[in-house]
Amino acid sequence: MKKVLTIAGSDSSGGAGIQADLKTFSAHGVFGMSVITAVTAQNTQGVFAVQDITRDVIAKQIEAIFEDIEVDGVKIGMVSQVQTIEVIAEQLRHYAPQTIVVDPVMVSKSGYHLLNPEAEVTLIKELLPLAMMVTPNIPEAEVMTKMSIRTLKQMEEAAKIIYQMGAKNVLLKGGHLEDDSTDILYDGREFSYFSSSRIATKNTHGTGCTLSSAITANMALGYSLNEAVSRAKEYITIAIQHSLSIGKGVGPTHHFYTLYKKAGLIE
Numbered sequence: 493m494k495k496v497l498t499i500a501g502s503d504s505s506g507g508a509g510i511q512a513d514l515k516t517f518s519a520h521g522v523f524g525m526s527v528i529t530a531v532t533a534q535n536t537q538g539v540f541a542v543q544d545i546t547r548d549v550i551a552k553q554i555e556a557i558f559e560d561i562e563v564d565g566v567k568i569g570m571v572s573q574v575q576t577i578e579v580i581a582e583q584l585r586h587y588a589p590q591t592i593v594v595d596p597v598m599v600s601k602s603g604y605h606l607l608n609p610e611a612e613v614t615l616i617k618e619l620l621p622l623a624m625m626v627t628p629n630i631p632e633a634e635v636m637t638k639m640s641i642r643t644l645k646q647m648e649e650a651a652k653i654i655y656q657m658g659a660k661n662v663l664l665k666g667g668h669l670e671d672d673s674t675d676i677l678y679d680g681r682e683f684s685y686f687s688s689s690r691i692a693t694k695n696t697h698g699t700g701c702t703l704s705s706a707i708t709a710n711m712a713l714g715y716s717l718n719e720a721v722s723r724a725k726e727y728i729t730i731a732i733q734h735s736l737s738i739g740k741g742v743g744p745t746h747h748f749y750t751l752y753k754k755a756g757l758i759e
């Protein structure tokens with residue numbers, strides 16, 4: 493069985509972060525492991541408190557995994573603080589796993605700064621050069637490139653700028669645009685496009701976490717980069733189509749719809 497690691501924050505409501513990542517890994521038939529960078533108190537309505545995990549405990553979690561287990565893929569999500577990023581980068585340079593997908597999580601859907609704005613530069617400088625792929629959404633790409641992104645053309649321009657920052661591939665997600673949800677992949681030479689119709693739902697908590705975890709799982713399973721993104725896009729689209737009205741705010745997506753359906757657990 494392939495073994496895949498998420499380095500991210502915990503979401504108490506289970507829709508995003510570590511919890512979304514582990515559900516996604518399970519749905520892909522890979523063994524999920526986690527390094528927790530921060531514990532958030534959050535639900536579908538907001539983030540109410542964050543406790544960052546110390547540098548030392550983050551280093552020890554990474555060490556405990558890599559000293560014992562072969563890791564087939566790593567996904568990085570919420571990294572919170574400068575010192576968190578530095579210790580992750582240090583450890584990953586040491587253990588040098590082949591597949592690292594960086595989701596540069598900055599602000600939650602509810603508007604909370606999950607990344608200290610002072611750490612934005614550190615994230616770019618330390619993590620992007622380690623990344624096989626970086627998966628910004630439009631607001632994150634705007635912060636990284638300091639440009640305004642409203643069209644596909646501007647997405648392409650931004651992807652080229654982010655590529656220059658050191659990631660081997662850039663997947664710029666179009667979930668925040670108004671029309672179809674088109675994500676664009678740039679590998680330094682050409683663009684590939686992954687489109688789905690916009691699904692009319694408010695329940696999109698953790699969509700970015702889920703997509704980057706699905707890409708990591710598919711890469712660990714041996715799919716080519718394009719195939720990994722294409723399969724992940726299909727997975728997130730089904731998860732959003734069958735998203736769950738849990739809580740009073742932005743609900744989570746459904747990670748196991750296809751599996752439950754096949755098993756006859758749902759109609």
Ligand SMILES: Nc1ncnc2c1ncn2[C@@H]1O[C@H](COP(=O)(O)OP(=O)(O)OP(=O)(O)O)[C@@H](O)[C@H]1O
Nearest residue numbers: 629665666667668673690691697698699700701703
């Ligand atoms: N309403 C929607 N209908 C269809 N696809 C969507 C919708 N919203 C998001 N997506 C898709 O979900 C994936 C995640 O994109 P999105 O831009 O929402 O990421 P994100 O903002 O980083 O997510 P989050 O911060 O919630 O984890 C992309 O493939 C995007 O195209």
Ligand SMILES: Cc1ncc(COP(=O)(O)O)c(N)n1
Nearest residue numbers: 501502508509600601697698
């Ligand atoms: C721990 C953690 N990681 C990531 C997100 C981003 O997800 P969203 O943008 O849907 O709030 C989150 N809310 N919490």
